[in-house]
Amino acid sequence: IVIPPPNVTGRLTLGHILNNTIQDILIRYKKMNGFETLWIPGMDHAGIATQVKVEEERLLPKGIRKEDLGREKFLEQVWRWKEEYADVIRMQLRKMGCALDWTRERFTLSEDYSKKVIKVFVDLYNKGLIYRGEKIINWCPRCLTALSDEQVETENKSGKLYYIRYPMKGSNSFVVVATTRPETMLGDTGICVNPKDERYQQLVGKKVLLPIMNREIPIIADDYVDPEFGTGALKVTPAHDPFDFELSKKHNLQIINIMNPDGTLNEDAGEYAKMDRFEARKKIIEHLKSLELLEKTENYTVPMGICERCETPIEPRLSKQWFVKMKPLAEPALEVVKNGTIKIYPKRWINLYNHWLENVRDWCISRQLWWGHRIPIYYCKKCQEMEKSQIPDPKQDKGIVVSESKPDRCPHCGSTEIYQDEDVLDTWFSSWLWPFATLGWPENTDDFKHFYPTQTLATGWDIIYLWVARMIMAGLEFTKNIPFSNVVFHPMIRDEKGRKMSKSLGNSPEPMELIEKYGADALRLGLMLITPAEQDVLYSEKSIDVGRKFCNKLWNAARLVLTGFPQTPEGFPDELSDFDQWILNEFNQLLKDAEFYLNNFEFNSLSRRLYDFVWHKFCDWYLEIIKIPPYNQKNISKYLLRQVLKVLHPFIPFVTEEIYQKFTKKEKSILLENYPTICDIKSSTTMVSELINLVTEIRNIRGLFSLPHNETTTIVISTDDERRNLIEKNTTVLQKLAKLDSIVFGNKPKTAVATIVLPRVIGYLILKGVDINKEKKRLETEIQFLTQRIDELKNRLNNPRYFNQVNESVRQKEEKRLEESLVKIEYIKQAMENL
C-alpha cells in the first residue's frame, strides 16, 4: 500500500484518521496472515493549497505580499512551512499507530520526485499529448491562477436574470437579451439567435448598437441557442464564456477581453476600467436603467463556480495555458475497471468513474503559482520575436523548447537568450504518478520490481476524478500496468447535523485532542464502528467514547483472565469442557466472518462483529461461566484471549499489544504472530445454547415479577433425562447465573409459581405474588403465537413449490423450527393443565 499523501497544508483531520486506520488494519491483517507487507508514507506539496495557506497565515498578518519577497524568498518561507507541518504529520501518524515504513518516506516536490514529474511532462509533450492552447479556462481572481475543471466547485446561488435592450442600428426597435452577468456586455461582440426562430429570422445579418460602448455588433444565427430560454437571443462575449468563444471562432467574431486577472475591468471596458467586476455590475445596471435599456429583472438561480481553495467566484477567462489530451489516456483506464483488473469498492462508485472518463475534457495543467514544479518549457527570445513578425499562426509553438534541463542554446536559431516558463504544474500532475514514483520508477529498482503494482488504494470518493482516475491513467500510460488492484472508497466525515467539516463552522475536531482524551485505539475503533461503507459518516464524539469503553472492557477482561485463573494452562488444553467448545465454536464463526468482511473491505461490519463477540459472547457468557467451579480450574480463557487479541489487533493495536506483552513478557510483538485459524470442534454445542436459553428465560421471568437481583429463588424442573443430566452436571453454573438457591426435579409444586417453558423443559419458579390468571393468560398468548407459527411452517413445508425451490439447509432449519415449536406447544399445554 502507498499512503494517499496528506497535504502539507496543515495538521491531519479526522478524515485522515479514518483513511489511515483502514490502511493500517489491512497492513496489520495481511502481515499477521504471513504476507510481506509494505506501507509507504509520504506527503503532497499541494501547490495552490499550501501557497494560499502560507500567504494567509505567514505573510498577510505582517502585511506583506509575496511579490514583495520575490519568488525565491517566498519559496524559502513555504519550505519552512512544509518542514514544520511534515513534522506534525509524522508525529500524528505515529500517534495513531500507523505501521508505516518511515525509511521510505516520499514527498511530491523532493528533488528526486520532481525529476520524474518533469520527465513525464517532456514524454507526454513528445508524444503529442501535451499542448499549449488558448482557451477559456477557470480563473481564480483571488489566487491569480488557472484551475482545472475539477478544482472548481459549483454552488447554486440565488441571483438575477437581467433583460437588456440592444438598439437595432438604424431603427427604433430593440433586441432584448437575458444575462446573469451584465458586466460582461462590455465585451460583447455579437448577438446570436436560433436560425429556426421566426421572431428573429429577418434580423440575422443586421447589426445592433452595443449600449454604453456604442459598438456595432452583428446578429448571427446558430443552432446552439435555445429559443425557449430568456428572449431567445444570446449576447456573445467570446473572451468570458466558453461557448461564446466557440461561437466567435465559428462566426469570426471579434474577441475583446475586458477584465484584468484580479477581477477588475481593464481599459477595454471604457469608463468602467479599474472597477471590480461586482461593483461594475451594479453600476452598469444603474447606467442601463438611466438609458431606459433595462427591460426587466427576474429572480434566477445561478450556478456559480467557486475556487475550491478560497471560495472566490471563478471567472471564465481566455488565456494561453498548457493542457493534457485526456481522451487517449481515458480509454485504457475505462477498460481495466470494466474488465475487473482493477476492482472498486463499493461498486456504486464505478458509475461515477465511468461517467467522468467517458466525458473527460482536456486537463489544464499550468498554474500561475510559485509553489510547485516549474514547467520545463523554455522560450527563445529571438524566435518569439520572429514568430510575432513572420509566423502569425499561434498554433505553431515556434521558439519553444521542451527539455528536462535548461538548454544552452535555442535549437532553432542558436540564440542563448533563453528563459523558462514562469508557471508551475498543477499539483495533481505530480500526484498522479504517486503509486510508482514512490517505488523508484522510472528506474527499475528492486522496490519497483517487487512491490509494483500495489494492492490496495484506500481513499475518499471526493478525489475520484482529481486523483484516482488519473493515477490509473498514468499507471497504464507510463508503467504499462495498473497502479493498484483494489480501490476502496470510504465516506466523508460530517458533523452530527450532516454538515461538512470545515474550519469556518468550527465543527472539525482536532484528532490529537481526541487521542489525548480517549486514546488512539478508542478513536480508531470508534470511527470504524460508525463508518458505513456506502454513506457519509455522521460523526459525534460519543462514538469515540464507545470505542474507549470497549478498550476498557477488554482490559478488564484481560485482567480477569490473567489473574483470576492461576491454575489454567496458557496453551490449548487436552480436554475441553462443553463451554470451551461452545465459545470456540462462536470464535470459529467470528473468524469466518472476519475473513469475509476483510476480503470485501467491510470494516464497519467487522468492527461491530468483533465488538459483539468480545462483549456479548466472551465476556457476558464465557467469562461469567468460567468463574464458577470447577471451570475456574480448567478452561481455555488464556488461550482464547490470545487469539482474540490477535483478531482485534489490526483495529486496536496499542491495547492489544500491551495486554499481549503480559503473556510474552515483552519478547515478541503481537504483530509478528500468526492470525488465528479455525480449530476443530468435536461435539455439538446446542446443549450449551439450551442452558443459556434457560438462564435467559429465568432472568426474564424474574424481571417480569420484579424480583430484586440480590434475592435467590427455587426452581422445580420437569424435563427429559438428557436435559436432567445436563442440568445436574451444571447445577452450580445454573444457580449462579440464574440466581437460584436450589434446583429440584419433579412436578409442579403446590405453591404459586411462575412458569417457564422451553422445548422439553418446564420450570416452575417459586415466587411470591403470582397471579394464576395472569400466568394462564401469558401462556395462552404463547400458545396462540406458536399455533400460528406452526400453521405457517406446516403450510410452507407441505407446499411442493417451496419444497422444490428452497435449498437444503434452509429447509432443514425450517423443519427443525417446526419440530421445536410442536414440542414446545405440548410442554406449554402440559404446564397449563398443572396450573
Next chain:
RNA sequence: GGGCGAAUAGCUCAGAUGGUGAGAGCGUCUGCCUUACAAGCAGAAGGUCACCCGUUCAAAUCGGGUUUCGCCCACCA
C-alpha cells in the same frame, strides 16, 4: 436537465446471495456496588421496515411507480 444514493426503535445506524419471533450503540425505565469492569451487570419498554402496486410458497431485502431528503455531473446564457 442527467445520474447516483438514502428513508428501519426517541436519536445515529447494522441488516451480503429473499427464509429464526427485524438487531446494535446511545437515550429512557426497573433492579443490582455479584471479589475483571458502576466507564459495569441483569432485564424492560419502544418498529404497519416512507407510501402504493407487483413478482414469489415466502419481501425490510427483488421489480415498477409515488413522496421526501442528500450528493455528483452539466456550455440554457
